[in-house]
Amino acid sequence: MKRVVALNVVGLTKSVLGAHTPRINAFLGEGQMSSFKPAFPAVTCTAQSSYVTGKSEGDHGIVANGWYDREAAEVKFWKQSNHIVQGEKIWDKLRREVPGFTCAKLFWWYNMYATADWTITPRPMYPADGRKVFDVYTQPMGMREEIKADLGDFPFPTFWGPNAGIPSSEWIASSAKWVEQKHAPTLSLVYLPHLDYGLQKYGPVAEEMGAEIEKIDTVVGDLIDFFEGRDVDVVLLSEYGISKVDQPVHLNRIFREKGWITIKDELGTEMLDCGASKVFAVADHQVAHIYVNDQSIREEVLAVLKAVDGVEEVRNAEESFGSEFSDKGVERSGDFIAVSKENAWFTYYYWMDDALAPDFARCVDIHRKPGYDPVELFLDPQISNPKLKIGKFLLKKKLGFRGLLDVIPLDASLVKGSHGRDNVCEEEQPIFATRGSHGEIHNAEEVFDKICECVKGS
Structure with a gap:
């Protein structure tokens, strides 16, 4: 040994x-x-x-x-x-x-x-x-x-x-x-x-x-x-x-334009209701799992995915995660798995107007977001003095007040590198x-x- x-x-x-x-x-x-x-x-x-x-x-x-x-x-x-x-x-x-x-x-x-x-x-x-x-x-x-x-x-x-x-x-x-x-x-x-x-x-x-x-x-x-x-x-x-990437791809916005996404109003912000949506994407870097709740539109979803600029390939769950030893891979996978082109990556964004984005979108919140968000690596450049804002938040927190540390931008073009593709x-x-x-x-x-x-x- x-x-x-x-x-x-x-x-x-x-x-x-x-x-x-x-x-x-x-x-x-x-x-x-x-x-x-x-x-x-x-x-x-x-x-x-x-x-x-x-x-x-x-x-x-x-x-x-x-x-x-x-x-x-x-x-x-x-x-x-x-x-x-x-x-x-x-x-x-x-x-x-x-x-x-x-x-x-x-x-x-x-x-x-x-x-x-x-x-x-x-x-x-x-x-x-x-x-x-x-x-x-x-x-x-x-x-x-x-x-x-x-x-x-x-x-x-x-x-x-x-x-x-x-x-x-x-x-x-x-x-x-x-x-x-x-x-x-x-x-x-x-x-x-x-x-x-x-x-x-x-x-x-x-x-x-x-x-x-x-x-x-x-x-x-x-x-x-x-x-x-x-x-x-x-x-x-x-x-x-x-x-190296320079093309964010917003699949959920495309699905929303098709009428497949269900949105719930929560205190003036928009929340993605996955269980009520016909189709939605869970984005993870250069791979996105596409869950089809309404199987009657399955083929239409596939055709839409294949036509999206930035999508290189669409795989299905059985081909990607089928196994004779375990059904967990297929069970957890989306019905389709979208793979981006080399220079592209997938966002989780589903809102059409930044003013209606959920409160967690501008925070570092890895558990609440319905997808991975590399924009959390950035401070919002529109905040004139981010250190002052963060300092005020920490002071309020120390005094026992609640608040949001909403300093993350909503500009996916800031991200310059990604991964997830196997080829x-x-x-x-x-x-x-x-x-x-x-x-x-x-x-x-x-x-x-x-x-x-x-x-x-x-």
Whole structure:
């Protein structure tokens, strides 16, 4: 048995490597790096679920970062229970096969109630008075206060939103060292999200990205030195690459113009009523799940989708997520899955007039929105003094008053990078790299076997 750390450096691809990645280049120069076809869709929850189960998307059932629950008639994004992921997990398999095996799962998604030995995941508290208190959730539960006492609070605002940046990845890296020093897991799974922010915000070829790449290179290089200094083998891994985009596609607005979307007035704003709509889209980067509640218009919906500028391909649920082992993929999937062109991505927007947008549209609110919203990375440029507005909000919050931190713009053209497509060039494919040789790897499911081989020394 060998001890292994898998550093999941989101967005790391051949296209990112170069003058700004000297530490990573040094590691890659002494081993093997494989690029492989990403999971479909090429998004965080799906990719990570393929890595930790070795199963296809149809088998483990994670068809996106979120989907429509047909029974509850609700869109649910970024849920956290590990029970949602079908199939045996890598830590359970290795625990059965390798005596004394232990695992730390640090900020990988679906981390709550996982059977790994040590887990940490972002998890705010929501008191009944309407506040949102930033925090983390750990297993064992007592580790939460212990690690915060040593490292300080997790810098939650830098994990997502307009302030997203390197402090969150630095804290996660410190937590990986902390767990290693106290528990020495056989396998540590470490999630480092920093590249994701700039690549979506500025675009993959933007001048601003040089400094952002250097920041994560420093964090990764430091972790490599730390773990190898403790005789732990390092795996460098990523989930997907980011493509340059300049075309947001608003499928729900198109469906609304066809009369298929039902809108409910709520206090003067418009709410999408999924259960009452004939058709609606749940957007997730460059992939959108299309749910058809009225099957009598199924073929018309398909024809409309194929004619939308920015849509490259339309797949159906059975072809994409059909499985002889599990029905979860098809059950959770839309009737159709739209895949954008390389330069396009899908918004969740359904309102036609920004004055009627729901209150959460201008907030960082990853659970309430019926789709993924990368515009949350930006501050509204129409706000003359955003720092003053945020300061006033925080003061009101401190005094016990409720309010909205409505500083997010509604301009989808601001987004310059996206992902989700599985048919991408090699330069934008995810990577798997080790100090030594690991053989060929062709798809996301094979990451599971490769990590097992690294632990077993085979």
